[in-house]
Amino acid sequence: MAYNAKWGILATGGIAKTFVKDLLKDSKARGAEDVTHTVTAVASSSSKARAEQFITEINIPGNPAAYGSYHELVNDPNVDIIYVATPHSHHYQNARLALEAGKHVLCEKAFTVNAAQAKILVDLARKKNLFLMEAVWTRYFPLSVEVRSLIQKGEIGEVLRVTADNSTGDPDWDPSHRMVNLDLAGGALLDLGIYSLTWVFQTLYHTLPPSQRKAPSSIASTMAKHAVTGADESTTMLITFPTTTPSNLPNRTSHAVAMTSLTVDSNPDKENSARPAIRIQGTKGEIQVDGPAFRPPRYRVIPKKQGDTPVKIREIENPFPANGHGMYWEADEVARCVRDGKLESEGMSWEESIVIMEVMDEVRKQNGLVYPEKIESTEYPIKL
Numbered sequence: 001m002a003y004n005a006k007w008g009i010l011a012t013g014g015i016a017k018t019f020v021k022d023l024l025k026d027s028k029a030r031g032a033e034d035v036t037h038t039v040t041a042v043a044s045s046s047s048k049a050r051a052e053q054f055i056t057e058i059n060i061p062g063n064p065a066a067y068g069s070y071h072e073l074v075n076d077p078n079v080d081i082i083y084v085a086t087p088h089s090h091h092y093q094n095a096r097l098a099l100e101a102g103k104h105v106l107c108e109k110a111f112t113v114n115a116a117q118a119k120i121l122v123d124l125a126r127k128k129n130l131f132l133m134e135a136v137w138t139r140y141f142p143l144s145v146e147v148r149s150l151i152q153k154g155e156i157g158e159v160l161r162v163t164a165d166n167s168t169g170d171p172d173w174d175p176s177h178r179m180v181n182l183d184l185a186g187g188a189l190l191d192l193g194i195y196s197l198t199w200v201f202q203t204l205y206h207t208l209p210p211s212q213r214k215a216p217s218s219i220a221s222t223m224a225k226h227a228v229t230g231a232d233e234s235t236t237m238l239i240t241f242p243t244t245t246p247s248n249l250p251n252r253t254s255h256a257v258a259m260t261s262l263t264v265d266s267n268p269d270k271e272n273s274a275r276p277a278i279r280i281q282g283t284k285g286e287i288q289v290d291g292p293a294f295r296p297p298r299y300r301v302i303p304k305k306q307g308d309t310p311v312k313i314r315e316i317e318n319p320f321p322a323n324g325h326g327m328y329w330e331a332d333e334v335a336r337c338v339r340d341g342k343l344e345s346e347g348m349s350w351e352e353s354i355v356i357m358e359v360m361d362e363v364r365k366q367n368g369l370v371y372p373e374k375i376e377s378t379e380y381p382i383k384l
């Protein structure tokens, strides 16, 4: 019989709605016969009425409980997994609240404000024998799984350069909005740059066996800041990795350029047509992934031309079954891990989340982007 995951939804904003809609899609439509999902409770920090409205609006079946506080949600015995869907500033406090109450956690990206907070959550999950994962949904797309597998099989040879861009070109956020508000850990890097880094890491780092993965040997970066709030509007990172595959050239390194911006757009006409947001370049060819980097619709494999033989380009679509957004694949992974008693997912391991948070810490340090003490703090509990 299929394992049924019982979810508690912590916060009722934009992404919580999108995630729950995906949870409610029939899992068989995407070939997942072994897991199903039920939303058993929803909480809003604003009011119980807001949680009730969320349930009604999305038409969540099964009469889920509605709470006016996160505290009540994490103490509901009918909930197994908490989905944390608050702004970045609140992830550490909210995920910790859930773990302390003995619940498994899927926490939205960026995992926390800094690596120190992420390490504490990981230690707590380990100590309490609970599942914990940063919700980097893109990693669980069939497209991502295929691209990683092609790299591992040597399809494009040794990968020596990756460029990844996740830029949305929506510069006119109100200064109080979470996208640019320092009190909510806003800015392009934590919100959007995480996806550019995801592509860099899942191609140049994750494709190696865990024992051979090495943190970047150098990071250089630059930022442009929002005129009113000082959050980063654009961030560009140059990252050096030791080689991804065994090389006969001992000092060879792989280079990554990870870009993110709120002011320019990776896909200016929003058409999702053939515009690679990610280029993975190897000694035998290239894989291009079309943007947006967080929800790529397709990729193509371009072998390097050999002699006079015409190059055969393969283009592969990533369909979204049942017209979903694509968040169900990560939800299935969480359900399977919890069912199997795993504490972390191989696709987004604790160690990799922490290494990526450390890169973001370093980039913020290089550019003097500091968030308010209260949200950088590892103290718990703090009322934010």
Ligand SMILES: NC(=O)C1=CN([C@@H]2O[C@H](COP(=O)(O)OP(=O)(O)OC[C@H]3O[C@@H](n4cnc5c(N)ncnc54)[C@H](OP(=O)(O)O)[C@@H]3O)[C@@H](O)[C@H]2O)C=CC1
Residues within 6 Å of the ligand: 010, 011, 012, 013, 014, 015, 016, 043, 044, 045, 046, 047, 050, 085, 086, 087, 088, 090, 108, 109, 110, 135, 137, 178, 184, 191, 294
């Ligand atoms: N995976 C993805 O594709 C996406 C992920 N995200 C991530 O999801 C998280 C939430 O983003 P999003 O849903 O767009 O944000 P919203 O602003 O739409 O929702 C955030 C929710 O958090 C709760 N909240 C608690 N405290 C605060 C506070 N002080 N200020 C604002 N909200 C608060 C509120 O819910 P309530 O009142 O019910 O408690 C609010 O509705 C972020 O981490 C973001 O990076 C966002 C978009 C896409």
Ligand SMILES: O=C1OC[C@@H](O)[C@H](O)[C@H]1O
Residues within 6 Å of the ligand: 168, 191, 192, 294
């Ligand atoms: O995670 C995200 O992906 C989609 C973006 O539009 C959004 O701002 C971001 O939070």
